[in-house]
Amino acid sequence: MQPELQRAIDDCYSAFASYPQPRCLDASPLRDPVAILGTLTSAPLRELTGEQIGPYAGWAMTTVGDIADYKHFLPRILEQAVRESLWVGTDPPIIASRLIRGGWLEWPDGERKAIRALFAGAFSQAIEEHPDQRGDADNWTCGIAILDLDLPAMLDTWLSTRSMMPRCSLPLF
Numbered sequence: 001m002q003p004e005l006q007r008a009i010d011d012c013y014s015a016f017a018s019y020p021q022p023r024c025l026d027a028s029p030l031r032d033p034v035a036i037l038g039t040l041t042s043a044p045l046r047e048l049t050g051e052q053i054g055p056y057a058g059w060a061m062t063t064v065g066d067i068a069d070y071k072h073f074l075p076r077i078l079e080q081a082v083r084e085s086l087w088v089g090t091d092p093p094i095i096a097s098r099l100i101r102g103g104w105l106e107w108p109d110g111e112r113k114a115i116r117a118l119f120a121g122a123f124s125q126a127i128e129e130h131p132d133q134r135g136d137a138d139n140w141t142c143g144i145a146i147l148d149l150d151l152p153a154m155l156d157t158w159l160s161t162r163s164m165m166p167r168c169s170l171p172l173f
Contacts, residue, residue: 002128005082005121008114012075013046015114019072021045028063036064045076050086053077057089060098067102071111078115082122085136092119092136092143099147119144120154127158 021041027033036059039052057077060070081090088094096119104112123144126137137158145151 001082002121002125005118005125008118008121009075009079009082012078012114012118015110016071016075019068021072022065022069025065025069027059027065031059031064033064040073045073046079048073048076050080050084050090053080054087054090057087058094060089061101070098070102078118082118082125085139092122092139093146096143096146104147115147116149119147119149123154124157 022037025033025037027036036056040048040056042052043049053073053076056064056073057080059065060073060077061067077090077095080087081092081095085091089098099115104115119140123137123140126140129137141151141154144154
């Protein structure tokens with residue numbers, strides 16, 4: 001992982017540290033909020049596995065919890081999105097849609113700045129990967145577009161990366 005991206009992850013934990021761990025969760029009758037909260041509080045936030053946070057991330061603010069709950073868990077959700085996005089709620093476009101739903105443009109500046117830096121850093125790391133492994137770049141691009149971040153500048157960066165250069169040593173006619 002690029003050092004800048006690790007700093008962006010750490011900055012997200014700092015930016016959202018003031019949101020306490022929830023003591024209870026509101027949830028749809030189809031969910032078991034006590035069991036969900038038990039899973040989410042079974043380890044320190046930074047140590048929650050994808051299996052522990054992933055289901056909640058997919059349900060967050062739609063059928064489980066509110067914006068304050070989501071903000072508490074958001075740094076770990078973002079970190080899972082960067083490290084191993086195996087759950088629907090850790091897909092960058094889903095995270096972006098949750099941020100829109102939560103009115104993120106009205107959040108404190110430090111929170112918005114941390115999110116922007118994380119999306120930019122994750123995109124930057126993704127475009128440096130081998131083209132066969134670049135599936136995450138598409139997801140981060142979608143998230144950036146949903147959040148209305150500076151997509152043209154990021155796409156220009158992508159086009160100028162070494163990973164976009166031809167890997168063929170044969171002359172092109």
